[in-house]
Amino acid sequence: MPELPEVETVRRGLEKLIVGKKIINISSDWQKSLPITDNEINNSIKNHEIVSIGRRGKLLIIGLDNSRSLLIHLRMTGQMVYRSESYRFGAGHPNDSLIGKLPDKSTRVIMELDNGSRLFFNDQRKFGFINISENSKINQIPFLNKMGPEPLSQDFTYKIFKARMKNRANSQIKAVLLDQKVIAGIGNIYADESLWMAKIHPLKKVLEISEAKQRALYESIIEVLNTSIEKGGSTDRNYVDAEGKKGSYISFAKVFRREGKKCYRCGKTIIKIRAAGRGTHLCPNCQRI
């Protein structure tokens, strides 16, 4: 589910809530959600303090005081929800939350902190995970070391974007945007939104996209991601932030999940097709093949 803006929203929430706290325990009833040995949990996680919360693409990185990091990928339906000690004694959950009492049936991992609070990793579809790495080895993880640039960093210039597009000249643009090796953090929602904003058909081959439109796409990606972070991300189904609250970007979306409705720009009907194996939304008038 969560793409860069959602993961960034969770990161900011966790940064406020759990940095400086010590992990007392971490446990799971689904091995694949926490593929870490008991030995490692006892030696490298328990009684260690959380010193930082980072993000790379869609991956959350919780830094510990022993040069290790917990790597968390939410995949399609993951949530990281913090609950203070008061929740154990009946405190209500936020009104704009999708979830009630925790743990619930999608809870895969529970982390207990030293102030009595708990962090719940909920993941309906069990695709996500919490793993551990030595910081010095993080860049050796294939998924991370091949990952493309962060689209919201200063280093992500138009020149870099253009060069990376050129490497994938024969591919369909939507597939390229979804490829984490090209640019980190874009998923199905923001690929569709960026392409609509830049007026590019998702099935267009990169080499068929004009210089002006490539420039527009570069700018659209940055604008769309920044706008979504401002709105706290998109809650289409499962996504909630670190406090369990929904994001509001989906109600600002221009094409995503708007099939059958009118294009805000030209009034024609938004359609849904398949591109790169994914449901893909576009305006057939603004975005011509």
Next chain:
DNA sequence: CACTTGACCTGTCCGC
């Protein structure tokens, strides 16, 4: 090399 399909899982929605 580029693209598709299947796998990993659970839940929801739609049509019969």
Next chain:
DNA sequence: TGCGGACAGGTCAAGT
């Protein structure tokens, strides 16, 4: 009300 199939925001491996 029940049942089967399609589909869901991600990624990887294998096949064409």
